[in-house]
Amino acid sequence: MVYDYLAAIGYQDPLRVQREAANSDLSCMIRFYSECPVNADQQERTLLTGVFSVRKGKTQLHKWAERQVLLCGTCLIVASVKDSLTGKMHILPLVGGKVEEVKRRQHCLMFSSAGPQAQTYFVNFDTVADYQRWHRQASKVVSQTISLVDLSCYSLEAVPEYLFYSQDLTHLNLRHNFMSLQGPGGLLNLPRFSQLKSLNLSHNRLGVFPESVCEILTLTELNLSCNGMNSVPAQIGNLQSLQTLSLDGNQLSFLPEELGGLAQLSSLGLSFNNFPHIPGVLDRLSGMDRLAMAGNRVETLELGILARMSHLKNIDLRLNGLRWVKSEALEAVKQVIQLDLRDNHLATLDLSSICSLETLHCQRNQLRALTLSGFTLRTLHASSNRLTTVNIYPVPNQLTQMDLSRNLLEYLPDWVCDSRKVEVLDVTHNFLSELPARLLSSLSLRKLLAGNNRLQRLPDLLDHVPLEVLDLQHNKLGELPESLFYKALNLKYLNVSANALEIIPPSSQSEESLSTLQELYLTGNKLNENCAALLVGHQNLRVLHMAYNQLLSFPASKLSKLELLEELNLSGNKLKTIPSTVSSCKRLHTLIAHSNHISVFPEILNLPEIKLVDLSCNELTEILLPDSLTATLHELDLTGNSSLLLEHKTLNLFSHITTLKLDQKPAMTTGDSLGSSTLWNHGYSEMSGQRNKLCVSVLAVDRFGDSVEAAYGVFDGDRNEEVPRLLQCTMGDVLSEELLHSSVDSVYMSNTFLTSHRKLGMAGQKLGASALLCYIHHEPSELGSYFSLTVANVGSCQAVLCRDGQPLPLSKVFSLEQSTEEMDRVKLSKAIITEDNKVSGVTCCSRLLGCSYLSPWVLPKPWVRTEPLCSQDDFLILGNRALFERVSYQEAVCTVQAVRDPRAAAKKLCTLAQSYGCRDNVGAVVVSLHIGEDSCTCETPHANTGTEPRGPPPTPLPVTAPPGDLATPSSSSGIASEFNSETSASEVGSEAGSTASDEHPSTGPTARPERRCSLHPAATLCAPVGHGSAGVGGPHQVLFQRQPSCATFSSNQSDNGLDSDDEAPLEGVISNGSKLEVEVDIHCCAFQIRSGPAASPKDHNLDKTRSDYPNGKMRRQNSVVVSATNGCLLAVCGREISDLKKSPSTSSLFGKKLSNGSVVAPEDSHNLIEVAVEAPKKKSGYFTAPAQQDPEDQLVVPPSLEQDVREQLRGQSPMVPGPPPPFTPPSIRDPVWDHPHPPAPMMPQRDLAPNPVPALQQEVYDTAL
Structure with a gap:
């Protein structure tokens, strides 16, 4: 059972399933009992x-x-x-x-x-x-007013025996238990309750209809939903008092004839069963007025059947796959008043024969034509179709609410203006170019939503109208009617964001204004500071959004008159200051003014109700604070102010703020992080909206792991903040762990989600979250390939890649409304989908992390997709449901393209979503990508001046040198170094503290720099040089490489008699209190050696276990392979380098530390690049305390046991014992290592050509502590 459960939620590998089954925290998702599953706490609740x-x-x-x-x-x-x-x-x-x-x-x-x-x-x-x-x-x-006992969700197998003493019991709820038929408290004993009227046995997995229930003749309400029943017994006819019968979520396909004898039955629930048509027995139920048959298999609806059900008024046929609605002759259906046909496959719908229809739901079909009777029609919901027109006859004079959004309407029908009682009209997301003048002058219309159309102007208002809500965002309006505000005196909400407005109308015709406007959204227009002065007449204004306009300033005298203002958003303008009169807005709780040029912090911290202040991406230099801050301030964002310096006193005053966002000081840039920072960088934004808490969390790591990788994620808990924060803290670590177990993207990503789901523990039982994880990686073994992006998600968070300026969605939305496959899966598992399209009324998502109690309906298995990145990829956008519900893919891409800074772009996306009407939490991550041909530093043998098509970087080639090459002297010998053209001086000089000269050598042969590739970190490139190449002065060739380390460097010039604890400090040593940073010169020296012909890379791959070759040597130390065979340096596998860095025992494998903390012999230190470790913690300064080693850094072996330890280590060595290697000249001799393992024995070299050619040998030993 455990294996089946783990396989059902997404685990595929049998070995992984077996390992996961042993985890103790699996009990948070599935448990087993050897006895009756009732504990003391549950018994206390019942007895x-x-x-x-x-x-x-x-x-x-x-x-x-x-x-x-x-x-x-x-x-x-x-x-x-x-x-x-x-x-x-x-x-x-x-x-x-x-x-x-x-x-x-x-x-x-x-x-x-x-x-x-x-x-x-x-x-x-x-x-x-x-x-x-x-x-x-x-x-x-x-x-209690009624005799009710609620024993739901108690894991009961039987009714408590003493409950039968309650003979006055009328309502018994046994939902979500494991009730059995037999036993003293089984269902066979339920007839002992002589006055029972309501019985709920849903979700008990009974498998069969309990016939004993049919003996409780007093029942008026019976619920047997979700029990896997295949049939209903004939004894159901005994329940003559039954009024409500719920049989939803079973396997029923027919009903017994005896059911037709229930004269008092008024409501029948048959949803999510297997009925192919409406059962004929229902014709005899003369008292039934409500029939629920959602989620069945009814493809054709015969209106004649509805006509024969004389009392039927309410019919629910959602999610049935309906394709046709047929009417027999001209027979009228007079009794049906409410019909629900949502989420079907209807192309046309003619319901003109239902003359008494009051409410129709037909959203999310494929309707192109809709015909209705207007005699009694009150409510029409027909959004998300393909309607070009709607025919209603006669004019629906009773119609009050109509939703025609997301259709193909180019004009509104005339009958819309003729309707006398229309109060709410939604025509958003259509193709309307104008609105009828009579519509805006309607004396009944209170709410008009006409955003996302093609409106260029609005008609003038002829008279006073009762309009209260007007939404005209995303149109092409250049102006608003002059009389809008003083003719629509009841207007409280106006949203005209994303238009082309250059001016707004005045609030009144005189100095005295009667405006009642409370919310005004003007984001994304062309308004200047003169328009801001016209807002003074709206003195009841509570919310004002004027982001991303052309404001140079905001009139101070006008702002002081908006005393009731609560939320002010002035982001994305050109403001240099916020007027000091903002302190007059005593009710202000939110000020958002990011992405401006503000240099002076506004006087808002003493406002009594201030809660949120966002002044990020500005030019602040200092903050003048009052003596004390209000306790209401819980979020302050000051990121993106590069010149802002905060004193300790200021930080102490900010200590009570729950969310304080400040720029971190830039960390010491290393070689790896340098590569990743040039390939991508990110910015993110989280906004709580009008919620009291932030339920969105973001994961953003530009340098993930030990190589050039990145990880980004968005987690949306909808209404809970606990699960997103848990995922934010743990999911990156889980991904790192899973990468050690598998290199298959679909495997490690799926297991990352499933493991995170398990690690939510108790919090993940009833709470859940949508999750999106993006992993940018590069396979070191695939030379010449670019990076890849692997995306995995559950829920409604999405990722969009901008490629060639166009959006490329990478994720899948697991929403029941948007995913047909998921809807079919949930229906097949007999879940109850409520009218708002939520699983069991809880969530609209079919896949989440958490919500384990909804399994198998809601699963944690993610959608996984890998997309190779190329030079046409500009950036990546991650966002939650609230963002992409309001901002389309195309608009999101255009928005980010217009903003260079990723953080400012993420801020703008969230601000736009809020200005477009989003009231939920919204989160966005923008990752700027710089991946392409120009990012690769691989160098080909001959430069190609012509234009080449885009493609993978060139393959690294080996280098050969003529005989007689001299070793490259160090910088101290007078020959200066040359910088790699891809490595700037700041990368090494400022970060590594290098003192080498940047000048070219004045004499001697011209040096050819080695090209290092940040895209292909596994390749060590040596470019070929010919005898007659341009710029080569003679037969002697010097190769020099200036290479930044992956961390701070150890000194190779320090005296053995001095270390970091001696009184005299070393030259070039910089202490930052955490690491020791040393100024060094890094050389790749050329040696003159005897060698045979160059071996192919295939030879190295086939025989990596060789210890020595006659004309070259190879060392394998803790998975790091260094080969100088035939003068060709063997590329070190990136995976093995990663393993080396992760190994805690590397330092002990490489030998004993010297007194200066190095594991390198002093005579060979000029050949090595070392990684500096954490400086030992001393009680005093670094250079005054006596030298001592941290006991955690090295195992101390007593002298008496040293020989035994060496013998044991020698016995554990994987090397084959043999004679010592032959003597080699000092110029090519291995460094002297104090290593616990003996040197590798000589092995005969195979597959070598008889004619040796001169080659260049380069020795690199990567060591880690």
Whole structure:
């Protein structure tokens, strides 16, 4: 069962399934019980029992006596004896009664029943805990108006035996249990409740219809949903009092004829079953007025069948795959008033024969034509279709609400203006070029939504209108009607964002304004500061968005008059300051003014209700603070102000702020991070909107792991903040761990999501989140290839790649409304999809991390896609559902293209979403990509001046040199170095502290620089040089490489007698309190050696285990392979380098540390690049304390055991013992290593050509501590 469960949620590898099944935290998702699954806490919720002192009646005639007392269901049960519940039982009904504290006696309660002949019992408890527990539970019972017992979600297998004493029980809820048919408390005993009216047995996995239920003749409501039943017994006809029957989520395909005899049945639920058509037996149910058949297999609806159901008024046929609605002759359907046909496959719909229709839902079909009767029509919902027109006859004079959004309408039908009672009209996302003048002058219209159309102008208002909400965003409006504000005096909400407005109309014709406008959104227009002055008449304004306009300033005198202002957004303008009169807005709680040129911090920190201040991406230099800050401020964003310096006093004042965002000081740039920073950089933004908490979290790591990789993610918890924060903290680590187990993108990404789902623990049982994870990586073994982007997601978060200026969606939205496959899967698993398209009324997503209690309907298995990156890829956008609901892919791409800074672009995306009406949390990540041919530093043998097509970088080639090459001297010998053309001086000089000269050598042969590739980190490139090449002065060739290390460097010039703890500090040593940084020169020296012909790379791959060759040598140390065979340097595999860096024992494998912390012998230190480790923590300064080694850095071996340890290590060495290698000349001898392993033995070299040619040998030893 465990294996089936793990396979169902997404695990595929049997070995991985076996390993996951042993995890202890798996119990948060699935549990097993060897006995009855009832614990003490659950029993306490259903039954309280104990032996207490009891007295009956209010008089003193009865004495106190020890008795067994129970509180179960709706009754207090008192036994006749002390030790057991035998004999006569005294039952006291508590519903409608009283429970009171007896003050004359400690820990005593008085229980009284309802009615004129009420009985009373006094119970004296031993402890205060018992007293409080009984008082709390009894108070719930007596407060009920009906005799109801709720035992849902208790994991019960049977009804508690003492519950049967509650003979007044009328409503029993046993939903989400494991009820059995047999046993003392099984379903066969339910008829013992003689007054039971309502019984809920849904989600019990019964498998069959319990026939014993048909014996409870008093039932009026029965719910048997989600029990896997295949049939309904004929005994259902016994329930003549039944009024509501719910059989949703089963496997039913037919109904018994006896069901037609239930004359009082008014509501029948058959949703999410297997019915191919409406059952004929329903014709006989004369009292039924509501039929729910959503999620079945009905493809054709015969209106004649509805006509024969004389009492049927409400029909739900959602999610049925309906293709045709047929009408027999001209027979009218007179009784149906509400019809739901959402999410079907209808192309045309003619319901003109339903003359009494009041409400129609037909969203998300494929309708091109819609014809209705307008006699009684009140509400029409027809969004997300392909309608070009809607025919309603006669004119629907009762119509009050109409939604025609997301269609293909080019004009509004005339009958829309003729309708007298239309209050709400939604025509967004159509192709309307104009609105009728009569529409805006309607005396009934209160809410008009006409955004995302092609409107260029609005007609003038002829008279005063009751319009309250007007949304005209994303049109082509150049101006608004002059009389808009003083003719629409009731207007409270106006959104004209994303238009071409250059001016706004005045608020009134005189100095006195009667405007009631409260929310005004003007984002994305061409308004200047003169327009801001016209806002003074809207003195009731609470929300003002004027972002991304052309404001140079905001009139101070005008802002002071907006005293009721609560939210102000002035981002993306050219403001240099916020007027000091903003302090007059005492109700202001949100100020957003990022992406301006503000240099002076506004006077807002003393406002009494200020909560959020966003002044990021400005030019702030300092902040003048009051003596104390208001306690209401919980978010302050000051990122992107490069000149801002904050004192410690200022930071102390900000310590109470929950979310304080400041720029981090740039970390020391290393070789690896330098490569990644030039390939991509990111910016992100999170905004809470009008929610009280932020439920969106972002993961952004430009340098992920030990190589040139990156990871980005967005996690949206909808209404919970716990799960997104857990994912933000753990998902990166989980990905790193999974990358060690598999290199297949679909495997490690899927396992990352599934492992994160498991690690949510208890928080992931009832809470969940959408998750999106993007991983940029490069396979070092694939020379000449570019980076790849692997995207995985669940839920509604999305990733969009900009390629050639066009959006390329990379993720899949797991929403029931947008994914047909997921809808079919959820329907097949018999989940209940509510009318708002949510699984069990909880979430609209079919895949989430968390919400494990909704399995198998909601799964954590992600969608995974890998996209190779190329030079045409400009940037990547990550966002949650709220962002892409308001901002289209194309607009998002255009927005980022117009903003160079990724952080400012992410800010703008979130600001636009809020200005377009988003009230939820919104989050965005923008990753700027610089990947392409010009990012590759691989050099070909001959430069090609012609234009070449885009493609992979060239393959690195080996270098050969003529005989007689001299070793390259160090910089101290007088020959200067040459910088790599791809490595700037700042990369090494400022970060590594190098002192080498940047000049070219004045004499001697011209040096050819080695090209290092940031895209292809696995390749070590040596360019070929010919005898007659241009720029080569003679037969002697010098090769010099200036290479930045992947971390800070160790000194290769330090004296062995001095270290970092001696009194005299080393020259060039810089201490930052955490690492030791040393100025060094890095050389790749050329040696003159004897060598044979160059071996092919294939030879190296086929025989990597060789220890030595006659004319060359290879060392393998902790997965790092260095070969100088035949003068050709073997490329070090990037994977092995990564493994080396991750190994905690590398330093011990490479030898003993010297007194200066180095593992390198002093005579060979000029050949090596070392990684500086964390400086040992000393009680005093680095250069005053006596030298000592950190015990964590090295295992101390006593001298007496040193020889034994060496012998044991020698015995554990994988090298084959053999004779020592032959003597080699000093110029090519290996460095002397104090290494615990013996040198590798000589092995015969194979496949070598007999004629040796001269070659260049380069030795590189990468060491790590």
